[in-house]
Amino acid sequence: MMKQIILGAWVAASCLLAAPSIAQTDADGLMMAKNNFCGGAMYMHASWNHYWEGTLKRNNLNLGTVSTTTYNLMGNYGITGKLNFLFNVPYVRTKASAGNLAGQQGMQDLSLWLKYMPIEKSIGDGFLSVYGLLGYSTPLSNYTADLLPLSIGLRSKTTTLRAMVDYQLGSFTTTASASFMHRQNITLDRTAYYTTEMHYTNEVFMPNASQWQVRSGYRSERWIAEATYTQFTTLGGFDITRNNVPFPSNRMNAGMLGTNIKYNFLNKLNGLSIVANTQHVLSGRNVGQTNAYGLGVFYIMNMPKLGGKKAKP
Amino acid sequence: MKCRIYIAAMAIISLASCSKTLEDRSQAFPVLNPTKTDANAGNWRPILLSTANEFPLAAPSILAGTPNYILELNEIKSYQANLSQQQRQQINFWGAGAVLRWNEIMRTLVAQRNLPPYQNADGTYPFPNANNPLAYPIFPFANPPYAARAYAYLAAAQYDALVAAHFYKAQYLRQAPYKVDATIQPLLPTSDLPVYPSEDAVVMGASVEILKLLFPADIAYIQAKAAEHKVVRIMAGMNTRSDVDAGEALGKAVANKFIARARNDRAGAAAANPAVWAQFETDAVTRGETPWKSLELPARPPMLPLFGKVRAWLIDSAAMVSIRPAAPPSTQSQKFKDELNEVLNFSQNLTREQLRIAHFWADGIGTYTPPGHWNAVACEDFINLGFSEVRWARNLALLNMSLMDAAIQCWDTKYTYFNPRPSQMNPAIKSVTGVPNFPAYTSGHSTFSGAAATVLSYINPSKAAEYDAMAKEASLSRLYGAIHYRSDCEVGLQCGIRVGAFAVTRGRADGAD
Missing domain, CATH: 1.10.606.20 (Vanadium-containing Chloroperoxidase; domain 2)
Incomplete structure (x- = not known):
């Protein structure tokens, strides 16, 4: 899912921009209990009207505001209390408010995650838990990555390794994670292209990427409210040259500030939750300065209470 | 513990299994070993x-x-x-x-x-x-x-x-x-x-x-x-x-x-000046037509409007005028409306294969352009044909003189008629490639491709049918891209074939055959 955070900044493929806000995701310190399934849907909208051409921030009258709408179907299943399986299926639609380029739409990339919590213990007055995650994403349709910034994705099959630590003291939590993304090469519909040199192949070398994230806030049985900071860095790639078009193997970097709010219904509607979140790109390179928000509804099946120990009031 | 090992193993297999080294066709070209020295x-x-x-x-x-x-x-x-x-x-x-x-x-x-x-x-x-x-x-x-x-x-x-x-x-x-x-x-x-x-x-x-x-x-x-x-x-x-x-x-x-x-082929003056740009517009209005307008923001001056006056290699200026095609369908005509609707239809109902074709031939900004694409096609065929250096040069000279003459012929036509792009006439038409900043009729891609296919078919007759199919596909790619009417593509292709014939005539007489 991580790659789409940065994609979000370009294609504004917001699903994963917003994904970190949902409880029991690939980026938080929450787990589903054994045999419980949390499923839901999220709507996300992201847009930008300035972007970084290399390090130069600019607008583009021939694009106007580029917006992306994403509909996600997501789920998280507790294989055990310590091992969860997560997925996300996004449908993405892009649009430019000015100029002549046609917006694109379609099924984007399926994401699958295994989330493992090997360590969970109390330290002082709080709880410490440590996680290891393995993620994989792959395109669900034959969309093109070669129409940036209106492509719905980058197409690169991505394997993510993530280490994460969560500390909860009373209702106050802090989560930190670091990720490495191995991104497979992609192919274009053309047989030659120029990056900083000519390439006579339809295959594009995709640089790997890294990401770290810190999130902190309030977490109770009923409410979660937190702020996030995420730094995505492409490990290689090249800058867009002056007045050129973006390319999938650009050096796309972004620093993003986000907020997440989640409300868990209790009593009669127990298991139901709604989420809302925002993301704002503070700094970037070869990406759009995205503002995004998301809204979602989730439901936990066969479980009267939230899974995992963290949801205790 | 088992899970941890499983996750680690999965990750290592996944990361190690795919080499990311690109196989570049150009780097793999064999050394030249001509079948005859010429x-x-x-x-x-x-x-x-x-x-x-x-x-x-x-x-x-x-x-x-x-x-x-x-x-x-x-x-x-x-x-x-x-x-x-x-x-x-x-x-x-x-x-x-x-x-x-x-x-x-x-x-x-x-x-x-x-x-x-x-x-x-x-x-x-x-x-x-x-x-x-x-x-x-x-x-x-x-x-x-x-x-x-x-x-x-x-x-x-x-x-x-x-x-x-x-x-x-x-x-x-x-x-x-x-x-x-x-x-x-x-x-x-x-x-x-x-x-x-x-x-x-x-x-x-x-x-x-x-x-x-x-x-x-x-x-x-x-x-x-x-x-x-x-x-x-x-x-x-x-x-x-x-x-x-x-x-x-x-x-x-x-x-x-x-x-x-x-230095004296008039290309240096091809950008012209605001008075010349305005005159094209006035002339089109006088003919009762809707003149071309730049769709860029801010409006960009038309690309090299006097390139049609550049000195060609194989076609003198009188012959250049004589092969200029008749005017495109009037913007007032039913045929124009029909063609415009056809473009709209492609912009709204493009298949994935048509998108592939549009992008395969797009050769837009940051690329080696359509003439470069045809050079790449030619070179990748020539490496199998055992040409000497001088025959390589002769064949690429025929190809590229015809491509430059095709550009001149096409630009002469574009600025004779100065007609609008489809998206100018119907803003609902969105494209999957950039709209070139010059008039529509005739399609440059089509003209280049008609010329290139004609010359390459003369040089390498065994692939004539393939070159013809490629040229037609390149031509139609502009209709799929929703930036050209069918007339632009079909007439452009014919013009290109005519330009290419001049190069073939020269080739037959240069002593190399």
């Missing part, structure tokens, strides 16, 4: 040279057996005694063909410089300045007409330089160093062709001069390539330094004749 090419008809020996080349002053010649052989031996892996790779890289590699260098420069200038603060646009090439916007903006002209000058100069080289090869009959001294290893395929002057160096010398003129911001890059090319011929035991020096000097002399032509 030793008589000194008799072939040059393009600009009055005769093959218009520029004199003195007899080699360093004669076989003299102490100075022995020094030259010793230079080769000293290189060969300590060749690095990188030097061996360079020998094989350049060994694929001098004409081929300099054509690729031009394609690289075109792709790098094919970027429209960003607007000024007041909404006007700056123009690149050849006299101050590194100031933004960097000179040139290597758009399709500029690129077509660049490829043509390069190929034509290479061809004339090689015809001259063959003339002197036959006159001086100097043997290759590996034939004179058996201790010198030929590291590339050998032949009986005399080596003075070196055909690689003559191509290099001509190419450097043409590229410096056309890509003045990149002279350092060009010179570095030239230095590498020059020395690999010596390292490979194919030429002595005097073969190379003589070839370079002859190539430069020939190129200067082409540069003189380029």
Whole structure:
């Protein structure tokens, strides 16, 4: 899912921009209990009207505001209390408010995650838990990555390794994670292209990427409210040259500030939750300065209470 | 614990299983091994040279057996005694063909410089300045007409330089160093062709001069390539330094004749001025038509509106007018409305295969342009055909002269009729590739492709049907891209075929067949 955070900044493929806000995701310190399934849907909208051409921030009258709408179907299943399986299926639609380029739409990339919590213990007055995650994403349709910034994705099959630590003291939590993304090469519909040199192949070398994230806030049985900071860095790639078009193997970097709010219904509607979140790109390179928000509804099946120990009031 | 091991194993397998090294077709080209030397090419008809020996080349002053010649052989031996892996790779890289590699260098420069200038603060646009090439916007903006002209000058100069080289090869009959001294290893395929002057160096010398003129911001890059090319011929035991020096000097002399032509071919005036731009609009209104308007924001001046007046290679100005097609369907006509609706339909119901085709042939900004695409197609076919350097040059000269003439013919048509793009007439039409900033009729891609397919079918008849299919696909790709009407594509293709025929006529009479 991580790659789409940065994609979000370009294609504004917001699903994963917003994904970190949902409880029991690939980026938080929450787990589903054994045999419980949390499923839901999220709507996300992201847009930008300035972007970084290399390090130069600019607008583009021939694009106007580029917006992306994403509909996600997501789920998280507790294989055990310590091992969860997560997925996300996004449908993405892009649009430019000015100029002549046609917006694109379609099924984007399926994401699958295994989330493992090997360590969970109390330290002082709080709880410490440590996680290891393995993620994989792959395109669900034959969309093109070669129409940036209106492509719905980058197409690169991505394997993510993530280490994460969560500390909860009373209702106050802090989560930190670091990720490495191995991104497979992609192919274009053309047989030659120029990056900083000519390439006579339809295959594009995709640089790997890294990401770290810190999130902190309030977490109770009923409410979660937190702020996030995420730094995505492409490990290689090249800058867009002056007045050129973006390319999938650009050096796309972004620093993003986000907020997440989640409300868990209790009593009669127990298991139901709604989420809302925002993301704002503070700094970037070869990406759009995205503002995004998301809204979602989730439901936990066969479980009267939230899974995992963290949801205790 | 089991899970942890499983996760770690999965991750390692996943990360290790896929190599990310690209397989580049150009890097894998085999070394050139011509099936015949074309030793008589000194008799072939040059393009600009009055005769093959218009520029004199003195007899080699360093004669076989003299102490100075022995020094030259010793230079080769000293290189060969300590060749690095990188030097061996360079020998094989350049060994694929001098004409081929300099054509690729031009394609690289075109792709790098094919970027429209960003607007000024007041909404006007700056123009690149050849006299101050590194100031933004960097000179040139290597758009399709500029690129077509660049490829043509390069190929034509290479061809004339090689015809001259063959003339002197036959006159001086100097043997290759590996034939004179058996201790010198030929590291590339050998032949009986005399080596003075070196055909690689003559191509290099001509190419450097043409590229410096056309890509003045990149002279350092060009010179570095030239230095590498020059020395690999010596390292490979194919030429002595005097073969190379003589070839370079002859190539430069020939190129200067082409540069003189380029300075007077009217391309320098093709951008025109606001009064000329306004006149096109007025004329279209007078004819009762909707004039073309730039769809860019802010509106950008039309691309090289007087490129249709540039001096062509194979078609005189009267003939250029005579092959100009009739006007496109009037913007008032039912046929126009029908064609506009067809474009709208493609923009709203494009299949994935049609999108592939639109992108395969798009060759838009930041690419080597449609003429570059056809050069790439030609070169990838030629490497299998066993051509000599001079035949490579002759064939690429025919192709590229026809591509430049196609650009001239197409631009003449575009600015005769000055008709609007589909999206101007119906803003609901959105495209999957950039809308070119010049009138629609006729399609440049179609004209280029008709010309290229015609010339390539003459050179390589076994693939004629394939070239024809490629040209038709390239032509229709612009309709799929929703930036051209069907008339633009079909008429453009026919015009291109007509332009290509001029090159075929020349080819049949140049002595190479």
